[in-house]
Amino acid sequence: DWTPKAMVEELIEDVRATVGGDRAICALSGGVDSMVAAALVQRAIGDQLTCVFVDHGLLREGEAEQVREDFVELTGADLVVVDATERYLTELAGVSDPEQKRKIIGAQFIRIFEQTARDIVQDRGDNQHPVKWLVQGTLYPDVVESGGGTGTANIKSHHNVGGLPDDIQFQLVEPLRLLFKDEVRQVGLELGLPEKIVYRQPFPGPGLGIRIVGEVTAERLEILRAADKIAREELTAAGLDREIWQCPVVLLADVRSVGVQGDGRTYGHPIVLRPVSSEDAMTADWTRLPYDVLARISGRITNEVPEVNRVALDVTSKPPGTIEWE
Ligand code: XMP
Numbered sequence: 001d002w003t004p005k006a007m008v009e010e011l012i013e014d015v016r017a018t019v020g021g022d023r024a025i026c027a028l029s030g031g032v033d034s035m036v037a038a039a040l041v042q043r044a045i046g047d048q049l050t051c052v053f054v055d056h057g058l059l060r061e062g063e064a065e066q067v068r069e070d071f072v073e074l075t076g077a078d079l080v081v082v083d084a085t086e087r088y089l090t091e092l093a094g095v096s097d098p099e100q101k102r103k104i105i106g107a108q109f110i111r112i113f114e115q116t117a118r119d120i121v122q123d124r125g126d127n128q129h130p131v132k133w134l135v136q137g138t139l140y141p142d143v144v145e146s147g148g149g150t151g152t153a154n155i156k157s158h159h160n161v162g163g164l165p166d167d168i169q170f171q172l173v174e175p176l177r178l179l180f181k182d183e184v185r186q187v188g189l190e191l192g193l194p195e196k197i198v199y200r201q202p203f204p205g206p207g208l209g210i211r212i213v214g215e216v217t218a219e220r221l222e223i224l225r226a227a228d229k230i231a232r233e234e235l236t237a238a239g240l241d242r243e244i245w246q247c248p249v250v251l252l253a254d255v256r257s258v259g260v261q262g263d264g265r266t267y268g269h270p271i272v273l274r275p276v277s278s279e280d281a282m283t284a285d286w287t288r289l290p291y292d293v294l295a296r297i298s299g300r301i302t303n304e305v306p307e308v309n310r311v312a313l314d315v316t317s318k319p320p321g322t323i324e325w326e
Pocket of ligand 1 (some may be wrong): 102144145156203204205206246281282318321322323324325326
């Protein structure tokens with residue numbers, strides 16, 4: 001029967017059998033899934049695994065630091081951090097289409113991993129054991145929604161599934177691909193990861209890149225990061241983190257509306273709050289946040305982020321809306 005302990009043991013055995021004596025690398029995105037996958041694989045194959053954290057510049061405030069502090073210090077995993085912000089901004093310049101963004105972001109990930117894999121082998125002077133495996137924290141809903149499951153149309157090419165380039169040089173290890181989020185959390189706890197990591201809200205691999213509706217630029221990322229930080233602070237202060245599945249904060253970068261501040265006219269951008277409640281992200285309902293919490297978030301964002309003059313609340317369930325706007 002499926003106790004977390006039995007589940008973990010079986011998953012570890014599977015990984016060992018699959019990977020054998022080869023080297024693997026794991027993409028850490030800062031999200032729960034990749035951290036649990038990494039911890040699991042590390043438990044299975046130890047220092048045959050190297051974790052790679054690509055800072056693509058599409059991260060929320062404090063994200064990169066948190067991966068270093070919380071995950072690496074705890075697990076002792078071998079970590080390589082790649083700063084790829086400039087590269088991503090260049091590749092994403094002029095691109096507004098959501099699927100194109102995902103493909104670009106996914107393709108860059110893989111190119112960076114390939115380079116990193118070559119560097120690892122070179123650093124170790126061990127040509128006998130190239131990096132053969134790429135570990136991904138793909139969950140069952142990701143598989144289904146990217147069209148890899150049975151009977152469901154392709155909704156979005158989640159970059160860790162459908163968005164990978166065809167000429168990828170790695171074989172994939174996806175130890176969580178049959179699990180739902182709540183099971184992944186149990187596995188994480190069983191592996192000894194702290195609740196701080198295990199109960200993190202989901203955050204998409206393509207990051208803020210798919211929360212800017214329109215072209216992604218450094219300036220727009222700054223605006224969104226500031227607004228997102230405020231929303232997260234207030235939701236945490238109100239004790240709502242566990243109640244909410246996640247709350248994407250979205251910048252409608254190509255929309256402007258007229259506002260008034262002091263005695264001047266403003267012409268700024270709207271921010272959309274998208275708090276959702278869900279069991280597995282396959283379906284979701286919009287969370288009925290208390291009005292006073294919404295008021296504090298709205299007040300602070302419009303006061304503290306000068307480019308934003310309006311805050312809107314998304315009251316759409318999934319379906320028909322998806323959780324992310326892109
Ligand atoms: P949607 O927007 O499809 O989101 O309702 C369902 C869940 O998946 C996350 N999400 C992603 N995760 N790469 C990821 O790793 C992606 O491209 C991606 N798109 C959406 C989303 O945050 C939600 O938890």
